[in-house]
Ligand SMILES: Nc1ncnc2c1ncn2[C@@H]1O[C@H](COP(=O)(O)OP(=O)(O)OP(=O)(O)O)[C@@H](O)[C@H]1O
């Protein structure tokens with residue numbers, strides 16, 4: 001174990017040396033300072049664990065030094081040496097974060113005990129910090145890249161993070177992420193990429209529902225110039241683009257059945273050939289797939305290839321819907337309040353406690369995306385730095401308001417007609433921006449895209 005580093009600050013040389021000698025004998029690494037200014041120089045140049053600090057010092061008194069140390073080095077522990085019967089200063093020092101004290105004249109035993117108590121505390125504390133760091137290392141990195149942390153303290157989310165850290169190190173395993181829309185599948189996929197050794201390489205995200213069947217092969221595997229009309233140049237496919245990195249196959253349940261065998265072959269052989277070319281190109285790609293559909297069930301209904309399902313489902317991470325992990329709701333609420341108040345530059349000083357209470361009761365069919373949108377909207381509406389319950393339109397997006405205000409006709413009871421109308425309305429409201437419209441509808445733009453295709457919009 002590394003030696004604990006102690007700085008002794010006392011203006012009386014005799015005391016300083018005596019303590020230092022004792023500590024050195026006891027296998028500590030010791031630094032000495034007679035003046036506060038010397039002490040600060042040493043602190044800025046060395047990593048010190050504990051300071052032993054006299055209360056009476058020239059330049060400035062020990063209490064002031066203590067405060068300054070705690071300001072600049074909050075993790076550092078300070079043990080005070082107090083004058084005879086100077087109990088008031090001791091109390092003041094303890095109030096200001098001193099870890100322990102011993103009075104002058106002291107017995108070396110007293111110092112020893114104070115140090116033992118303090119190091120025990122430091123060890124515990126650093127273990128705790130280490131744990132905390134490990135937990136946030138994942139989320140900090142993820143956050144930097146994709147703008148959101150993976151929030152959650154529920155058992156379910158902890159187990160998701162645990163699974164992520166296990167599988168991220170097994171470099172080539174294909175991972176299937178399942179869960180309802182808005183539960184964070186893409187976030188987890190990006191997180192997995194960032195946690196793996198491939199993180200310096202490309203994360204290529206592909207929405208399987210958005211590719212037309214005719215272009216499928218060319219998109220996935222590339223093509224040779226002239227291999228079909230329109231192939232005016234050689235083109236690399238997604239497997240090649242993602243080489244050495246991660247290929248994210250989102251909404252894999254929507255991959256045309258006719259194309260699935262080709263993808264399966266590429267996964268098994270780890271080789272692809274461009275359309276119109278004969279040679280095979282070796283690709284080193286980690287595939288992460290996501291789906292909000294029940295692929296296994298689909299494969300028994302012959303809507304998805306069973307062999308492909310088996311190939312991609314060796315490691316499944318399931319994201320439970322938010323209604324099954326309600327303890328995450330207040331955390332997400334706070335997180336998004338913080339996030340959007342910064343992003344929208346609207347400081348929020350007060351949050352009505354009723355909001356969390358009410359949100360916990362709500363089932364969130366749109367999952368995390370819905371609470372995110374709800375908070376964003378609420379912050380936009382809020383006034384005077386206060387977030388009120390009324391600012392939250394719990395369970396009724398503007399769109400649903402719209403339905404309520406629609407004239408009652410037979411048509412409204414036709415689900416497809418209403419769905420189509422809602423989508424049109426959302427697109428209008430979002431100035432034809434698909435992701436905005438999808439946000440209004442609390443669905444991902446991928447599922448919006450799928451629906452738009454279905455309705456020929
Ligand atoms: N645990 C979480 N902590 C913080 N933000 C989250 C969490 N889960 C999801 N989000 C946020 O919610 C939104 C939706 O997440 P994401 O796009 O990953 O969902 P999805 O499961 O891929 O949805 P879909 O099936 O509709 O594509 C994103 O803005 C994401 O950052």
Ligand SMILES: [Mg+2]
Pocket residue numbers: 185186250444446
């Ligand atoms: Mg998604």
